[in-house]
Amino acid sequence: MDQNNYDNLNGVGKRMPYNVPVDFFAKLEENVMREVKAEMAQPVATPRPRAWLSKGFTRFSIAAAAALAVVVGYHALQSQRADNFTAVEEAFANLNEEDQEYLLEVYQEDVFMDEDADELDI
Amino acid sequence: MPIDNNDIIKAIKANPEQGFRELMSRFMEPVYWHIRRLVVAHEDAQDAAQETFVRIYRSLDQYYGERSFSAWIYRIATNEALRMIERNNRRACRALDETDTSFTADAYIDYTDVEAVQLQRAIHTLPTKQQVAFNLRYYDEMSYEEIANVTGSTAGAAKSNYHLAKDKIVEYLKTND
Structure with missing residues (x-):
């Protein structure tokens, strides 16, 4: 050539x-x-009616739980706990069933989570 | 007349099955070839392409038009291709190593087209981001802005990656002529 x-x-x-x-x-x-x-x-999963939980309250609960998880996780790190992720799991476990379902529904199928750092490497 | 992406989105909303068929009619081949160029082996490309379209279907309600529909689809396809490469422990990349005989094991590669094989080998010597940028520009004729939308970078970075890639490819071809 x-x-x-x-x-x-x-x-x-x-x-x-x-x-x-x-x-x-x-x-x-x-x-x-x-x-x-x-x-x-497949039948579409419909959210169960919420008797007293407003959407705003739910979001606040999730935000509070996430903040709690961060705080607990931070203290766990400070105290050199072997398993930091346990605190996050505990915080998640403390959420009610509907909020857990909401978090899973929103994030488990998110194909772009951490993509820039892990997959695309760009 | 080519199908407009907005028409596809409207068609999916009106009739999911028919609309999704239109989406596949528009994107099936270019997406397959985009994946194939990255993973090399036909069977891997087939699996990744199939998974790409199933994921696209599952994720359609998460497309909010923040980037072009094509870029959104190519982004999913690129991630599936990279997942496949990772899953196969970079078998596909090794397959393009001249010292590795597995390149000759794929029944759907025409080894008699020496120049074309050499170009693919050259592309696979590049870092992933340069491969993606080069392929999207050279084969899919995307603008740098579109490439940036696929890769989550900037148009400037996409342009830089493309030109770096092309220079390296030319150098490889010269030294391996």
């Missing part, structure tokens, strides 16, 4: 050495749709 070819990668362009089986994309689409339809068919 001459210099221009190197600079423009003209020797290859966008050509790739990769290929796929016959009908691959149609099959892939069907595989995905099968999984998606199975999820569509």
